[in-house]
Amino acid sequence: xxxxxxxxxxxxxxxxxxxxxxxxxxxxxxxxxxxxxxxxxxxxxxxxxxxxxxxxxxxxxxxxxxxxxxxxxxxxxxxxxxxxxxxxxxxxxxxxxxxxxxxxxxxxxxxxxxxxxxxxxxxxxxxxxxxxxxxxxxxxxxxxxxxxxxxxxxxxxxxxxxxxxxxxxxxxxxxxxxxxxxxxxxxxxxxxxxxxxxxxxxxxxxxxxxxxxxxxxxxxxxxxxxxxxxxxxxxxxxxxxxxxxxxxxxxxxxxxxxxxxxxxxxxxxxxxxxxxxxxxxxxxxxxxxxxxxxxxxxxxxxxxxxx
Amino acid sequence: xxxxxxxxxxxxxxxxxxxxxxxxxxxxxxxxxxxxxxxxxxxxxxxxxxxxxxxxxxxxxxxxxxxxxxxxxxxxxxxxxxxxxxxxxxxxxxxxxxxxxxxxxxxxxxxxxxxxxxxxxxxxxxxxxxxxxxxxxxxxxxxxxxxxxxxxxxxxxxxxxxxxxxxxxxxxxxxxxxxxxxxxxxxxxxxxxxxxxxxxxxxxxxxxxxxxxxxxxxxxxxxxxxxxxxxxxxxxxxxxxxxxxxxxxxxxxxxxxxxxxxxxxxxxxxxxxxxxxxxxxxxxxxxxxx
Numbered sequence: 001x002x003x004x005x006x007x008x009x010x011x012x013x014x015x016x017x018x019x020x021x022x023x024x025x026x027x028x029x030x031x032x033x034x035x036x037x038x039x040x041x042x043x044x045x046x047x048x049x050x051x052x053x054x055x056x057x058x059x060x061x062x063x064x065x066x067x068x069x070x071x072x073x074x075x076x077x078x079x080x081x082x083x084x085x086x087x088x089x090x091x092x093x094x095x096x097x098x099x100x101x102x103x104x105x106x107x108x109x110x111x112x113x114x115x116x117x118x119x120x121x122x123x124x125x126x127x128x129x130x131x132x133x134x135x136x137x138x139x140x141x142x143x144x145x146x147x148x149x150x151x152x153x154x155x156x157x158x159x160x161x162x163x164x165x166x167x168x169x170x171x172x173x174x175x176x177x178x179x180x181x182x183x184x185x186x187x188x189x190x191x192x193x194x195x196x197x198x199x200x201x202x203x204x205x206x207x208x209x210x211x212x213x214x215x216x217x218x219x220x221x222x223x224x225x226x227x228x229x230x231x232x233x234x235x236x237x238x239x240x241x242x243x244x245x246x247x248x249x250x251x252x253x254x255x256x257x258x259x260x261x262x263x264x265x266x267x268x269x270x271x272x273x274x275x276x277x278x279x280x281x282x283x284x285x286x287x288x289x290x291x292x293x294x295x296x297x298x299x300x301x302x303x304x305x306x307x
Numbered sequence: 308x309x310x311x312x313x314x315x316x317x318x319x320x321x322x323x324x325x326x327x328x329x330x331x332x333x334x335x336x337x338x339x340x341x342x343x344x345x346x347x348x349x350x351x352x353x354x355x356x357x358x359x360x361x362x363x364x365x366x367x368x369x370x371x372x373x374x375x376x377x378x379x380x381x382x383x384x385x386x387x388x389x390x391x392x393x394x395x396x397x398x399x400x401x402x403x404x405x406x407x408x409x410x411x412x413x414x415x416x417x418x419x420x421x422x423x424x425x426x427x428x429x430x431x432x433x434x435x436x437x438x439x440x441x442x443x444x445x446x447x448x449x450x451x452x453x454x455x456x457x458x459x460x461x462x463x464x465x466x467x468x469x470x471x472x473x474x475x476x477x478x479x480x481x482x483x484x485x486x487x488x489x490x491x492x493x494x495x496x497x498x499x500x501x502x503x504x505x506x507x508x509x510x511x512x513x514x515x516x517x518x519x520x521x522x523x524x525x526x527x528x529x530x531x532x533x534x535x536x537x538x539x540x541x542x543x544x545x546x547x548x549x550x551x552x553x554x555x556x557x558x559x560x561x562x563x564x565x566x567x568x569x570x571x572x573x574x575x576x577x578x579x580x581x582x583x584x585x586x587x588x589x590x591x592x593x594x595x596x597x
Contacts, residue, residue: 110401188438189440189441190399191399191432191438192434192439193450194396194399194423194424195396195427195434196427196450196501196504197425197427197428198454
């Protein structure tokens with residue numbers, strides 16, 4: 001043949017094209033089925049929750065505090081507790097996580113110690129949240145190491161203790177996400193900066209961080225979305241189930257949405273179950289808003305001068 | 308290429324001396340009457356290792372001031388590595404070890420008290436792929452000046468740098484535009500403007516045209532010739548015609564079976580291309596390998 005293979009002829013190939021196409025179609029069907037299972041179950045769940053919860057979905061639900069009477073019970077303390085907690089968590093986890101990521105990616109030498117740290121961070125991301133709750137109870141609530149103003153040197157069952165615990169919980173996720181974002185900054189950009197005499201600090205501050213920022217932000221917000229749905233560590237550190245006031249201060253006791261929902265579900269009266277569904281709607285709304293914010297910030301910060 | 312023949316004509320016949328690997332070559336007195344100025348860069352017995360693999364073996368050469376010097380050789384011969392030794396860019400790679408000295412203005416840039424950032428201000432660099440910052444054209448040029456504490460008129464500096472890089476007329480109406488919105492050739496000229504905005508003495512160019520089309524390549528080559536009046540230029544190139552067109556002196560490097568890059572010959576460009584002293588140089592420039 002033209003290519004000059006003495007032993008290869010047209011008959012050496014058996015394309016079986018229609019068989020390959022059939023296999024391809026089957027594979028496509030399998031993948032689509034996988035997607036549909038997820039979507040269908042989510043849709044069923046959402047419609048079920050909506051049907052149960054829509055009855056109580058009014059302003060009063062957001063303004064009222066918990067009550068023995070379902071028609072008077074509300075979500076205010078839980079909603080505000082969650083918002084306070086998330087804000088506190090973000091303010092602690094973001095700077096610490098990004099700082100750790102910058103150190104590991106831009107400064108740390110590649111040796112045994114940093115590799116060990118790296119592996120440990122990845123492992124921490126898989127530690128059950130209740131373990132972090134135990135840690136938070138010991139360190140932040142009871143103050144075994146004496147860092148807080150309350151009795152015994154801890155912060156007590158306060159927002160700051162909860163936020164610090166949550167920050168520890170999501171820190172591995174924030175660090176890994178920020179590391180990935182920093183890693184994705186092309187080396188050519190760093191070279192360009194070093195090439196005009198920039199120091200490491202100037203290179204990181206002026207070029208690496210702005211370029212990595214959308215990715216860091218998205219990772220952090222997704223980690224916070226995980227934190228807002230967490231219950232176990234907060235029960236552990238003693239977040240309350242009945243809070244009849246809105247927290248005003250980092251040292252105030254608090255409750256959060258998932259705990260309030262759990263509390264309502266575990267009551268015998270059917271009305272409280274519907275109330276729980278209403279709470280779930282609010283929780284999902286806050287979650288979706290956070291994810292939308294992540295998408296928006298990514299677009300907005302990535303747009304300027306980006307490709 | 309216009310104007311190139313002229314220079315080549317005046318230069319032919321200059322240069323004498325033998326070529327042997329590892330020997331230091333003194334720069335030739337140039338044919339214009341200027342007294343021989345001291346070399347811009349003196350490389351002395353530089354060896355370099357990536358981890359346990361040696362990449363440069365005992366390279367010594369003097370880069371002449373205000374000239375274009377080309378580094379040529381087949382892939383993996385260490386020419387880019389040698390170039391990056393001149394502004395300590397290799398420091399950024401983990402596991403690199405360097406021996407020997409590189410003198411710029413009489414100071415060893417690998418000296419203990421030397422800050423690499425300071426070296427890189429004096430020795431600018433243009434890279435293989437155009438890599439403007441994802442910022443405006445203005446900020447691309449101004450960044451280096453800002454971080455180095457430039458106190459003069461920034462607008463003037465940006466304009467002058469862009470003019471010097473033959474880009475001003477194309478971008479003057481929209482300096483706020485992203486540097487990434489320019490064409491490849493314009494981006495590379497922007498990178499040259501960025502490099503000269505910090506007033507370096509030496510500009511290193513690592514295959515600056517390998518990602519460009521022929522017309523953009525010619526503009527960069529013309530620019531190199533222009534810039535040589537004010538700066539010392541060292542260019543790594545895969546393209547032997549380019550080395551012949553733009554450079555005054557050419558260093559030919561080659562890695563043996565041990566993968567260690569060594570300097571084979573460093574001579575006036577005409578001599579390298581017309582009458583090389585080493586048969587390996589001749590084989591390479593006549594296209595018999597590499």
